[in-house]
Amino acid sequence: MLSLHPDLRMRSVKNGDGRTVRFLGREEKRDNRRILYLFMDRPIAADDTTRFEFVYEGEIARENVGLFYVTAGAEWYPTPVERKRSTFDLSFRTPRGYAFVATGDRVGEVPIGDTIMTRWTVTRPTRNVSFAIGPMERYEFGTDRKYPVEIYFSEQLHVNLGPALIANGLTVGRHMERQVGNDLVEALHMFDTEFGPYPYERLRAAEIIAFHGEAFPGFLHMGYPTWVQTDVSGTQKVFRAHEVAHQWWGVEVGYATYRDQWLSEAFAEYSALLYLQAADGTSSMLDLLREYRDDIFSVRKYLFGSGARSGAIALGYRAHSSETEGDYNLVVYKKGAFVLHMLRSMMIDLDTMEETRFFDMLREFYATYRGRDASTHDFQVLAERYLGEDLDWFFDQWVYGSQLPEYKLRSSIEQSENGDYVVRGRIEPRGVDSSFRMVVPLVVELETGARVYRRYLVTDQRYDFEIAGLAARPEKVRLNPFEAVLAKVDQ
Template sequence: QILLQSGTITFFEPVVHENDTLFFGGYFEGYGTFRFSPSAQMEKDQLNRFFATDSLNREFEKILLFFTPTVYKQLTNKNSKSEIQGDLKDLQDEADKLYREVRRDGAYLYSFELLRNLIYPFGKEYFLASVKPANTDELIYLYNPYLREEVQFRKRFWEPGQNFIETINSYSQYNVDETYININGRDKKQLDTKTYSIDAQIDNNGNLTCKTEVTFEVISGPTQFIEVNLLPSLALDSIIDNKKNNVRFIREKLDVSFKNWETSQVGLLLDKPYMFGDTLQLTFYYNGEIAQKGMGELFIFAGAKWYPRYGFRDRAIFNMTFKTDKDYTFTSCGNKLSERKEGEYLVTKWNVIPEASNVSFSLGYMKKYLFEEDGLPPIEIFFSKELHNEIATYLAQDLIAIGKDMEKQIHEDISNATKTFNHYFGEYTNPKISVSEILMPHSEAFPGFIHLGFSTWINTDHWGNDRLLRAHETAHQWWGVGVGYQTYHDQWLSEGFAEYSALMYLQVVLGNEMFLDKLRDSRNNIYSARKFLFGSGAESGPIALGYRTSSTETAGDYGLIIYKKGAYVLHMLRNMLIDLKTMNEDVFLSMMREFYGSFRGKEATTQDFRRIAEKYAGIDLGWFFDQWVYHNYLPECEFKYNIEQDPTSGLYTAKCKVVTKKVPEGFKMYIPLELQIDNTSKAYIRLLIETNDFYFELPNLPQKPKKLVLNPFESVLAKINQ
């Protein structure tokens, strides 16, 4: 809610479209109030992390407004003082200051989206406000009906060396209750990407020159304004449509030192509106840096951002031709169709079928090592021993040893992880597995293709971290590449599942104790996030916040919450479904196989997974997902017990008490209790705890247990004092 209580609003000169005069913005000076309160509790909690309140009420003296004509009529009806008062130049300067702050947000093309809403109004009215409250940084509120999450609230973040716009809240107008069934909102995309035809040349300095032809099917019309994404380091020369006409486009400059980079967002204005069922073909011509050269090698940073992408994880068929230096080894996603020498160049052709949401390649002075084994597809390892021998000289100074035959060590983990996941989740479906070293710190998975970061090729550590990383990226062939995720709220279905799959692999090859140690490490890190000697910072957000778990108030939480806690959620489900008498896990594995089989090649949601989990659990799991995915409760339990013997029967009774703190009353946990009968035998029972003070007895025990242990398998993410 914005109240313009007293002052002057000056409207900008309107635009004219098809004889309609469209007022689109204005600047207000005076006295006003900005009030904002998100609808869902998850967003209220996020607002609280930044402002220590779940609803804002800020007074202001200046506000910049952008809107559609209906809002203009409301403003002119309620504000009679619309004439210009004071110096026009001063007003323009003040308005420009606020607009510069809006444009600082390189993630959005505000002027492009405003124009789209002016010409093609859709649903509720577009509205943007840039507010300058007294003594605080600028706030930006946006309602854009074309976005999947229509409501956006952002603030300027400034400290020495940093000045940017940070998203605080982002949510759908349809997410109005605490079930979070509609957390993903409604898909507003207007195009379905069908095919890519890519003709790329990469020189030996890491510069790309590319022609990419993309074919779309229009699934919602009229469509004349579209946005695509492209790596900021790539300069877009031109775009040509079906009729060989130049397509007008807009792209903002980025403030990057020594670089002439632009925003990844590109707004396209087509020459006419396209309607449902039409085919749209666009050809993009672009060039620029996708890698940096050092030590004679290319440090490729492009990932899957080197070609124009529409929508979120749109799947398409790819046909690609690459022209590269003949002295380099080149490999890519998909099937290699041909290879030939052309002067100083190597020309290779590839296709990626079935549809994929992201593709990439690797290039460098590498050698291919081919491993073939019955029951598995061929595994290709691309690796430069010569480079690592050179690096070994430098690492030896810090007493870091280079592992022997690293291509074999990498292959061993990729091969064994693939066998494990084939057995657990279902068969790997690509015709081969290609694994390439990239000279970057990160790793990333693509269809049938894995980028493994530099560090895991140095050696294999004794603590299981390298094996965990390799298995994690392999697991993405099932979770992330195989089963996709619909929005960032569901990204834990990729990263959390891949992380837990890797832990299951570690359990197979390094044993149960190493597996439990990794879970304990995750639990300790989750509980200790931003806990300092003299206080604590903002609490972590829930899994459903996705990438937004990492912010200026919660730095580093993305990996901790989406990967580690996401894995823990899957571990808790596994423990709920295990037969504690036989330790049989068929129910859990059947659940995972059905989820993989049902959603391979599709984008799944948390609710999709919940439905399958409920089928195998046989109960409503709404409480489980609410506690662990949509909230960030971290229970702390104190477990005490006393064992008494009946003097008449000689039988024993264990009288037990579990006190749970830091969670609301009614918080529910299925948690195993281990009875250590003697040094060689143990028994297990599963407790359902749903009160904060939980008392129970174990009567008629023929033998006095040596010890009782609550949560022996880390079955619940909880801190246990016992």
Template sequence: RKAGGTRIEVYAARLAEDVLEKRHVATHPAGELVVRRTSEGPLPVAVLPKPVPPLDPTALLDNVAESASNAVKYFESLFGPFPYSRLAISQVPGHFGQGWPGLVYLPTLSFLAKGERSQMGLGGRSEELRSQLSVAHEIAHQWWGNKVGWSTYRDQWLSEGFATYAAALHASREKDGERTFREVMRGYKDDLLSKTREGETIESGGPIWLGHRLRNSRNPDGYVTIVYEKSCWVVHMLRALMADPVTGSDDRFFGMLREFLSTQRDRDVSTQDFLRHADKHMTPEMDLDGSGSLEWFFSTWVYGTGIPTYKLQVNTRQISPKSFLVEGNIEQSDVPAEFEMKVPVVADYGKGRKVRLGLVHVSETGGRFRFTTPARPARVAIDEENLLAVVQ
């Protein structure tokens, strides 16, 4: 199969690994044992049911190839040309995937039909999402992790965070995609806020830049939850901050990513490399401290810990026939004193029409704001779909 100029090859074995095959046989409804009397003698003849047909991962090779082709084409529109002339996809046993230059490993479950996974008790909503996201995640590593690598374990979040976010974006293009995207991002937020046995949130285990050191006996899920899922949120928030305040266009953000991937090709980059590149593309509204740098954002979300709780107080009043004043304050809690963020505030005019009023600088002392709008909003709210926070 071809995706633009990229040849895609998919390989799978004709049999699944024993652990899946045994589960398949155990959960497959067997036929009935039939006993018949014959005229040939006094003994009955037992007719055994047909054996359960084995799992055949090769049956869906075309489906996997189609999914891979769609992902490659979509990611080319976001990140630039596919880095290699060929992409080989190979089935591997287990529940993991990996992405190497021009090669992707996918678990056997990715090669099985939805009905087969469901029959084995592996077809719930979470399993379906995981299977859907895994293909896109590993293909995204062709750009994030292979075309551009990472300098040390402290910088690996760039690879995993962008691949995780790319997979979520790819899911948003499917049927009911926007709902699925929100479900994925909310799931990641819930994971970060979930508690360890000691009663602490998983996110509090340490900052993103600690990498593999986040996994320990007190927080066994720390590495995956923080480096993959929190990093995904960091990328999403950076995209939201860079969006055009009037049109909502993402051109600035994805243009920045394409330029970074192009200029840093075949390099192992650091967090500071990416920070310095992002600085070149920041908008005046993103300049929280007047330094002309996003150092504040990375200090808060990559080098620091904490998920804030925000409480909004707002008042709207008409100040002229065609103008309304929206003013209020945002209170911040549950984070360190030095935690600061540009919080997006939106006006909801009903019938699905939402407009970002602006970004509010919120710190330990809160964040006051004043916006004008030509119509009275039905509701003014913190844009929690684009913010890793608890909004009260």
């Protein structure tokens, strides 16, 4: 069983001996692909090697405003329905006037008339490969760094598009290739340092006329909005870094089943937030996390008193349905990113603010599962080792579950006879079952600027606390600093 984009028509299939193989094609509209059944004259054993020659045709790239978009994404060649990692040796014949870039190493080119034949090899087994073609310029950035980044982008096209974009209320950035190139170079080197070595010599990125991005080994498709303007809120930086981070999460470390897809999407999303934190500061990252939190909390209309809910991350693409359209992105990307943020918050040393445990965990995850597919359970086992405790409760609530907690904090400050200050307070959880529990940090900000942190295990019971012996006057008591828990707080 093979799959192919429905815009493509299979003409013939031959086996290694040159004999015709009968096939049947069935379109699966829902998955936007064509399933091909091949009728073999003998069964193929598990360790057999069989050769096929496919002849198929159709439009795999569509022209739009002067650029081409590879509509078939990674479905432009016949692949087993369950994509396995494999190596590739690809040759493309393209018109000379267009820039052309594909996945892998460009190992040769031969001019043929007014066309050019280029050959690309992918020697590290991988799931998906693709290409980009169009009237694009090639730019290079980071040539003095460990890994250079190649950008395929048409500034002239954007100059032509400018008036139309402005008419639609969009401001157009200048030298977008530099802005995108800078984020790709910086994110690439940051992740290389934080997660482990990037496996390729360079990274290539091409603009596509679409909204989304898609990552292939050493190569990115990047939708046009990110080439129009860099916004102040950081979402474009996050979009760019997200696609870069897929080189580690998704391309190198794969995911075992659709239920584990958050290991690719949420990890890429949280890595991108780490990049935003490094580039624009912690407050930019926290502002975006708060937006994610509000989106997650507001998605469901819930009955009064039943508490907020959001789909389970482990549902993967099934988190969205006709009634919950945006849920795949919201749950798998954003709530998933929060899961990593919560683990990071649980691992941070609140006395020193040291974060080695969290980053060591990510490094070990990458080192262990490079070139393989990991499951949520694999990751849980690792997280348990780094936190030194069983995390069934955590994964049950946040990855397999749908509850979202709300906390109410009330506190008072008193000065004792010896001049010390004492903070007393009560934390009340709401909207969750009696079995729900979470480690929630609290911070007391003193007038000296010093901060005193505590972590409380809050269950379904109200939690009373006391922090005594504070030498300076407390100015503020805040529950859930740095959005440590995906929760709403009334304080």
